[in-house]
Amino acid sequence: MRTTPFHPRLSELNDQGLYTHWQGTLSPLRYSHAPKHEYFAVRNSVGVFDTSPLYKYVVTGPDAERLLARALTRDVTTCRPGQAHYTCWCDGDGYVMHDGVVFRHSANEFLLTAARPALSWFEELGSGMRVELEDVTEGYGMLAVQGPRSREVLSSLMPEAETLGYFDHVPVKVADTAITLSRTGYTGDLGFELTVPEDSAVDVLDAVLEAGRGHGIRPFGEEALMTLRIEAGLPLIDVEWHDARLALSDADKVTPKELGFGWMLRGVRDGSRRFVGSEAIRKELTDGTSRWLTTGIVVDWADWDRLYREADLFPPKSEHPPPYESMILDDHGVEVGYCTSFVYSPVLQRHVGIARVRPDLAVEGTRLRLEIAINHHNTTVRVTTTKMPFFDPARKKG
Template structure:
């Protein structure tokens, strides 16, 4: 059965395209106007709002809640104080990533964990004798992301507490009569916030946000614009940059945190007081240098890109729609050295960019590679070079 989010009644009025996709069983707008680029520029230049309600939400509570999550999550949740949030992953006992999400700490003994895929059964099976409960509260809340350089001014007019929030902090406040949680988080790589609101109050909160956004060019944006912003921000997406180890058929489809570019999460790995799932396998990987891949950014040589298309008698495309398939990377001798997972033309950078995976010894910034494209039904390669992620990282995001 296809479900609708608590915001759907209003969003369906705003969706002039009638284009909806399915996300975790919910209807999710692909785009609200015919050009997703307009929605993208709204986020980058003003502010947009996106319905993130389909994310799974798990309330983890009890005397042993911190101990439980410290044993499951790869990143050390003990370093997350109440009022803070962490982006994190969790792994299997071989050190391969199962899922990623954000954990919000509300108190010493209460957390909320988000995930793109269902994880309730998996988490519940790990509880054992610990004094902790894991509850799926997905349907109890709507979640609305308000993203872009004007997002702070818009939300501060409704909830002045927003002004004091630092990056990845959250607070309990009110919008009108509705009790909400507002966090300085998002998936666009820009200044942005997310509002968690009880489902019954969702429409009133959305209407208040829309009203506060008048004069600030606030508009809704859909999944297509979101995917564009997340690539520029270098943010990974399940089933694109990685597959859950639980569902992968072979190790070719599995990846470790280090290989996924999340080695920064592994601080305190050698502390014996936190034997989280996968720790020993990850320690061996780092000690023995057995990582198969490194996650990097790739920037195409614009002149070589245009040359290849012009020689084929074509106008060089500058298409911002991300490709939904992998593109191989080769060295100058034709040996495969990696692959791009997400490739697009960035409107704000005016360059073709890609999130990619290469052999570790080829991950240094400036390393040359050749990206494979299909032109006139045959393979061609375009010169490219390795760069750092993220591609787009404005100071306002964390200032």
């Protein structure tokens, strides 16, 4: 089992020793007995998360932009040097395979991150092009510094953090090390990510922790991250969707439109932009054949409390998302969708979820019912569709 470049220091701060694995690399579930403490560190102050297991591919050469424009769902030609795009890529039938962030460093140089291995697919797609792809995953660590005080902490080390725009990136120097600072993250809050050479990772981490000492900085693990990303309405591979190449049936596949990525599809409907899967997606858009649309749902708290109190139970408010889908029904008991992620939001003090429903029911304010189990019996609780993100502070982009 691999460890990340930051592991030597972060493991010293982990008093639980609880890890999962992220594509064969140790990833902490939590650092302390209470992941909620880690969650509130991010929402109220500043936390750090080790994102090093992300795959990292450097794409260079005269045809680098051409390859990525052919591969990525979002139009990479609109991404200027010093900017980053969140994007995804699809198979030939228009179903989503992976998502990631592409960082543009110059006209012919990009860095692409992915949660799952994708190098061979890009290499095959770029065959015959003047482009080089290099897997630099092991050569760099990535550290997410997230929360309302993240800018203040990092500005004391690198003045560039004070004025860096949302989804912009810039070369900086910390602890005598050249790194890349980006205004990105997976928490839906003000935040940054640092891409650091592997051999200097601990030095840079130590500098960040020291700068954050007076701000209550602390590391957070995957359990806290799950609550944070659901509040932010951010999808997760193998939860909101499955890699189309590995799915056993079309029921486990999803298109960008169905996943809530319709905003990435500029130029697809009129055929002015083409990429892998674009023709299938164009047909879906013009014919209106989307099976589902993604929406947020908010639970009627009074109905939730009533159901549990009538069963002589205290109404639970758990920040641990259940590891399964729950059916969504209409008032007639007909299944009309399913909830992929569900959690009690401590900052909103409401139960919220990411759901996929029939397109005609995705309009904000639609009242539906979510299936839950109480005392070993299935019942339903009232929910209302709503826009995402649920938590969207002005500081995130400001």
